[in-house]
Amino acid sequence: MSGSGRVRVAFVGKGGAGKSTIAGTFARLLGRAGRSVLAIDSDPLPGLPYSLGVAVDDRPIPDDAVTEGPPGGPRWVLAPHLDPEALIRRHGRVCPDGVRYLQFGNLRGHVAALQKAQHAWSQTVSELDRHRWDVVGDLPGGTRQPMFGWAKYAEVVCVVVEPTAKSLHTARRLLTLSKSRWAPQTVAVVASKVRGPDDAELIGSRLGAEVLAAVPHSDPVLAGDRRGAAPLDADPEGDFAKAVGVLVERVLSLYPAAAKERS
Amino acid sequence: MKIAVVGKGGAGKTTASAVLARTLARRGEPVVALDCDTNPNLGLSLGVGDTETERLATLREQIGDGAGEHAPTWEDILDRYGTDGPDGVRLSVITRIENPEPG
């Protein structure tokens, strides 16, 4: 897992499909391999802390981190004393396996606060040192907003899909959107909460797409969720962790082609 | 009576809404089911099928894109952008369209 290229991966899919559970585990497995990983939550109801294994803290980045930009540019910019590295150093939370975590989706407060967070997020991901950081983005459920929001930044977007009618329907919408010219270049289907090989096959055939990896439904993960333990802590060697490990390998194998297409 | 159903992704909002709507309709109430999700799929739980669910979503997007006409009253909206589901539930998609195209 020591490929030199850095990856930028985002997880999309229907609400509840398992995006956050997979994304946090994915980030930690990259971190465990010695890589510098930034996990970014763009969901106003943060889901990543649970799977990263840190306490939930939905404080937005502080107000003074963002100031009004000079005329002609974006409305809000990171404050002069902050570049992305400094933002991560000061406000990124340190998680198990060395993952750094930033939360940008917070909706509390006013529209202006959300706009500020949006600008801070987009500046952070676009100016971040690509040769240093892997970026894992966890997105809110849905279609257009998440898919297009991250399209500029992620080289690989994983569509997380459960073997259920509505999850498949959402995935189909996402795959259609992925054909638009704004969409990210590499879109991969990740089967989630499957209860056997039939489920992954069903997902592949219904979507007419290859399934990059199949992540099983896991009782230990669910039990961990209830007592506040992240999947990797609840069941470190279990099927879920193994399957996300396979996903990590397969995503890495999409590089450097994925990165090239993007630039 | 107006009932709104909210909750986390995957918690069962859509499924509960559909069962609620059809149960009320079976008791003889006139029921309108409004899908306010930006990723609308209430049609699937009500039982109008994949194709019709997608047709309503697309119709709604066309209004968002300015391709369709704005309907003047809510009755018009139900009329033009709705469909009849099982047990006589009238379904319409009324989501606010976000990011019709990225900037």
Ligand SMILES: Nc1ncnc2c1ncn2[C@@H]1O[C@H](COP(=O)(O)OP(=O)(O)OP(=O)(O)O)[C@@H](O)[C@H]1O
């Ligand atoms: N493989 C799995 N096995 C068992 N439970 C799982 C699995 N994946 C996810 N879950 C459980 O399913 C629920 C929803 O998962 P998660 O929060 O990751 O979904 P999400 O797609 O991020 O949802 P949202 O759209 O609301 O952000 C959680 O309670 C989680 O613990």
Ligand SMILES: [Mg+2]
């Ligand atoms: Mg989530």
